[in-house]
Amino acid sequence: MAEKAERLRFVEWGGGVSPFAVGSKKLGMWLFIVSDSLTFSGLLVGYSYVRIANERWPMPFEFWPTIVMATVMTFCLLSSSLTMALAVRASSLGDRAGVVRYIALTMLGGILFVLLHAKEWAGLIAEGVRLWENPWGVPLFGASFFTLTGLHMLHVISGVIYLGVIALGVSRGRFTHEDVEISGLYWHFVDLVWMFIFPLVYLLSVKMP
Amino acid sequence: METAHAGHVETGPKLYVLTWVWLLVLTAIEVTLAYFHLPVGLMLFLLMGLSIVKAALIMAHFMHLRFERLNLVVTLIPAMVLCITLLMVFFPDGVRALRLAVR
Numbered sequence: 001m002a003e004k005a006e007r008l009r010f011v012e013w014g015g016g017v018s019p020f021a022v023g024s025k026k027l028g029m030w031l032f033i034v035s036d037s038l039t040f041s042g043l044l045v046g047y048s049y050v051r052i053a054n055e056r057w058p059m060p061f062e063f064w065p066t067i068v069m070a071t072v073m074t075f076c077l078l079s080s081s082l083t084m085a086l087a088v089r090a091s092s093l094g095d096r097a098g099v100v101r102y103i104a105l106t107m108l109g110g111i112l113f114v115l116l117h118a119k120e121w122a123g124l125i126a127e128g129v130r131l132w133e134n135p136w137g138v139p140l141f142g143a144s145f146f147t148l149t150g151l152h153m154l155h156v157i158s159g160v161i162y163l164g165v166i167a168l169g170v171s172r173g174r175f176t177h178e179d180v181e182i183s184g185l186y187w188h189f190v191d192l193v194w195m196f197i198f199p200l201v202y203l204l205s206v207k208m209p
Numbered sequence: 210m211e212t213a214h215a216g217h218v219e220t221g222p223k224l225y226v227l228t229w230v231w232l233l234v235l236t237a238i239e240v241t242l243a244y245f246h247l248p249v250g251l252m253l254f255l256l257m258g259l260s261i262v263k264a265a266l267i268m269a270h271f272m273h274l275r276f277e278r279l280n281l282v283v284t285l286i287p288a289m290v291l292c293i294t295l296l297m298v299f300f301p302d303g304v305r306a307l308r309l310a311v312r
Contacts, residue, residue: 012280020281030281034289045296052303067240074236082229085271086222181273188271195263198236199256203243 029182033189036155040193043151044200047144051204058136059205066120070202073116074194077156080109081191084163084184091180096170099180103167106187110160117153121146145201152197155190162186228270235263 012019020027051057061067083105090098128135129142166183169175239259242252269275274282 012278019278020284021278022281027281030285034285037289038292041293041296045293045299049299049303052300053306055307063244067243071236071240075233078229078232078236081232081267081271082225085225085228088273089222089225185272188267191271192264192267195260195267196257199239199243199260203239203256204249204252206243208244208246 023178026178026182026185029185033185036189037193040151040196043148044196047148048200050140050144054138054140056137057205058134058138058141059207060136061202061205062207063209065123067202067206069116069120070198073113074198076109076113076116077191077194080106080113081188083109084187088181088184091170091177096173100167100171103163103170103180103183107160107163107167110156110163110187114153114156114160117149117156121149148197148201152190152193155193159187159190224270228266232263232266235259235266 012021022030061070083102087099087102087106090102124145129145131143131146133139134142162183166175166180170180239256242255242259245252247255268286274286
């Protein structure tokens with residue numbers, strides 16, 4: 001233990017080597033993830049604030065179709081994270097065809113998520129939910145719902161495009177293992193954010209039978 | 210390049226599949242929990258607790274943080290957690306707004 005502490009002080013922080021032992025691009029992605037998670041936290045805290053301050057916050061989500069579909073969407077995102085982890089592993093083993101195959105599966109998961117989500121949005125809009133009004137009362141419901149899920153969906157769409165660029169590059173022999181790993185970090189982060197949006201936005205607004 | 214790979218442990222697909230299964234199980238528990246008639250505070254505590262476990266699983270295994278050097282983890286995570294916690298300074302005001310509301 002003492003030996004490890006010595007090593008920390010004199011070797012890793014002593015200059016001349018990277019104290020983090022990751023490349024600058026990967027550190028950059030990590031710093032982006034930290035700042036982006038604060039953006040999402042800000043929105044989630046803002047949503048929670050208006051929710052606490054409203055006694056009659058609408059709880060309109062039926063088990064079928066909304067909650068079931070949102071659970072299926074969660075499944076898509078979680079499974080795409082698994083295939084992304086497998087893509088990074090294939091990349092570390094130098095299996096370029098494997099990387100392209102697994103990234104394609106990951107993109108499929110992301111696209112399914114976006115399609116299901118778009119269908120849900122269309123349904124809510126057809127029911128009369130807008131940014132400034134909805135059939136169930138508190139007008140802020142629509143604003144907070146569309147802002148939170150919309151920003152997340154934007155991240156998923158950007159992620160699918162990002163992964164497409166990476167897969168195309170890898171299939172043509174460009175990009176290193178680190179580039180694939182960094183795109184994986186971004187994708188897992190998008191998945192991670194959904195792990196908070198799903199319970200806070202959906203599960204706390206279920207219509208009790 | 211040697212130092213860049215020094216902290217990396219070769220992880221088999223087994224760990225990833227196991228993490229995925231656990232994430233699905235925790236999600237199923239969350240969805241079931243949503244249909245229990247619990248006080249909203251307790252519900253929030255349980256759901257957020259489970260979500261934090263899920264986030265930790267994703268960061269540790271999928272995002273490989275468990276296999277990175279400790280320096281990276283202590284640089285990124287505590288600052289992020291502190292900032293998120295500081296955002297919650299607004300919540301008492303939300304409760305106060307409720308008491309002030311016109312009924």
